[in-house]
Amino acid sequence: MSASQPGGVLPSQPNRVQRGTTPADGDLPTLEVNGTVVEVTDSTDTPLLWVLRQSLGMPGTRFGCGMALCGACTVHVNGEPVRSCVTPLSAVMGKSVTTIEGINGAVVDALRGAWTSVDVPQCGYCQSGQLMSAAALLASNTSPTDDEVATAMDGNICRCGTYPRIKAAIRAAAAQLNAARAAGAN
Numbered sequence: 001m002s003a004s005q006p007g008g009v010l011p012s013q014p015n016r017v018q019r020g021t022t023p024a025d026g027d028l029p030t031l032e033v034n035g036t037v038v039e040v041t042d043s044t045d046t047p048l049l050w051v052l053r054q055s056l057g058m059p060g061t062r063f064g065c066g067m068a069l070c071g072a073c074t075v076h077v078n079g080e081p082v083r084s085c086v087t088p089l090s091a092v093m094g095k096s097v098t099t100i101e102g103i104n105g106a107v108v109d110a111l112r113g114a115w116t117s118v119d120v121p122q123c124g125y126c127q128s129g130q131l132m133s134a135a136a137l138l139a140s141n142t143s144p145t146d147d148e149v150a151t152a153m154d155g156n157i158c159r160c161g162t163y164p165r166i167k168a169a170i171r172a173a174a175a176q177l178n179a180a181r182a183a184g185a186n
């Protein structure tokens with residue numbers, strides 16, 4: 001299997017620090033991941049995806065294209081969806097990174113429930129990135145139109161073609177969130 005294909009391994013890491021040039025303790029890059037501040041030994045131009053998967057052992061964020069084309073590597077930085085394969089560590093230092101392992105709250109609970117009830121995944125490879133993009137959408141817009149859903153999810157590719165079920169699940173999650181809010185307002 002090619003290293004550039006979903007399910008393959010990450011390519012070698014030319015951006016990582018070389019042996020003998022690792023930053024000294026106290027100079028290590030720090031970032032906040034899922035609410036915890038961590039130090040890493042990666043050079044600051046290492047893509048965030050490599051930091052998450054290889055340095056921090058968090059494989060839920062997927063490597064697909066490595067070129068910001070497929071959305072498999074989507075995480076949130078300060079609540080906004082970003083492609084971690086093209087985001088250098090330097091860009092997220094001092095910011096809050098949320099991955100599929102750590103995202104929580106009513107929006108993602110509704111999405112996970114809808115994903116299950118609609119039975120969205122096929123192979124599943126793209127789905128963590130799909131959920132992260134959907135969660136960012138519903139966090140800012142609880143009643144997206146079909147066009148708004150299409151625009152928000154446009155950059156997330158699914159080789160299995162689960163797009164109709166993804167859109168149905170987003171609509172179901174939005175309806176549940178709005179019903180819960182309406183009930184809470186009564």
Ligand code: FES
Nearest residue numbers: 064065066071085
């Ligand atoms: S791995 Fe495809 S957009 Fe990042």
Ligand code: FES
Nearest residue numbers: 123124158159160
């Ligand atoms: S790539 Fe298989 S479920 Fe999306």
